[in-house]
Structure formats: C-alpha cells, structure tokens
Amino acid sequence: MADPMKIRATVAGDATEVKVLMSHEMETGQRKDAQGKTIPAWFIQSVTAAWNGKTVLSAQWGPAISKNPFLSFKFEGGAKGDKVKVTWIDNKGETRTDEATIG
C-alpha cells in the first residue's frame, strides 16, 4: 500500500479549498535504468475528490504529472467538520483513499 496522502481542506469564505499531496513515483515509462532497460510506466491515472458523497472534482492524469503529485482546487459549500475524501487509482490498478476533515 502506498503512503497516505496529505490532505488539507480549509473553509475560505463560502468555498472550501482543498490541497492534496500524494505519494507516488509517477514513472513516465520514458526513462532507462543503469542497464539501459526502460523503466515501466507507473503513474496515477485517475483522481476523485468527494465531499459528503458528492464528487467535487475528478481528474484523469498522464505520466507528465510530477512525482508526488500536488493538486489544489476549490468547491462551493463545505463546513468545518465535514469530510473530504480523495481517491486515486494508478495504471497498475493500485488504489488509495484518504479522508480529511475540513478545518
């Protein structure tokens, strides 16, 4: 299992700002190792963020996203104490879900 995400969600006016830092290699499939063999691609393909069961952002990513991806966005609504849940799935089918409380 991959390392947990760091999720910070804060109320800013009538919107909630969400910042996510994921822990992932995001290998492009273009690099070669010391023996000249191509390192297979390994990257997060899809990310979904949900608040109270409602999807507030979904994304599809390619390998051009940086290692240990960062993501931030805002959505309307959300109150202190609500939960924001973020899920990612990589191209090997591995997945991770983490949850944060809006503060």
Added chain:
Amino acid sequence: MDARRRDVLKGGGGATLLAVLTAAGWLKPGEALAQAWNKAAFEARTIDEAVKALGGGAQAQSKDIVFVSTPDIAENGAVVPIGVSSSIPKTESIAILVEKNPSPLAAVFSIPAGTGPTVTTRVKMGQSSNVYAVVKADGKVFVASKEIKVTLGGCGG
C-alpha cells in the same frame, strides 16, 4: 472496515447510499474509473490529436483563461507548477497540455457544478515549451497558452 461502514450508514440517508458507495470507490473499485481513462488522448503525439481525442473540434483563443501561480522560467522541469483558472461560464473541464512533451496531454480535470474552475498541479516538462490550457465550456472549446522556459529538463534520468 467497520469504521468505514459507520461512515457509509451515516452519509447514506437512504437515496444517496449508492452515490456514497460509488464515490467511496466501493462499487467496482478502480474498474469504472480506470476504464474511463482516455488512452487515445494521453498517447496522442500532438496537441491537435490530443484535443480531438478529448472530443474537442475547433478551438477559440480565449482571454478568459489565465495561468495562475505558473512561472515564466522553471528551474527544474521535473516539477513545474501550473495553475489554470477559467472565468468562462459553465466550464466543464480543464485540460493541461505541454507542447514539447512526448505525449502533450498531462491532465484533464472534470469540473462539476459547484466547483471553482481553477485547478493547480505540478507537471514535468522535458524542455522549454508552450503550455496549453484547453477549457470545455457549454459544449465549446477554448484555449490559452503560455511559454515556459525550462533550465533543467524533467524527462532525463
């Protein structure tokens, strides 16, 4: 497992239970989302191909798309912050493309109603290049671009 079941029961409230389960990734974890990954668009070699694979035809230049917290010169191509903000009404999706990367398309964000049409992330850039933000709004496609100079490429080893 038990702790999460509590969440589901609380959040469920009857009608929305299915939505909660789906959002939590319980129903067919991975499958539905992984299938939706737009392989053709991500493997396209040019901006035009990628935009076409995303379902966009003619693009209009727009001044309503701005790059926020995006540098003119990036010291490290492995980590280039890119923020895209669209003030076009009914923005449905924002795609980020790097022209000179082997596959230009870096990310596509779907913006449901209620979510602000601004996203920020970090991308890799192999070399100095134009970066495009392609916004789909109300069925139309808009584009904006910005040149970013990279002093150290992000696709080497």
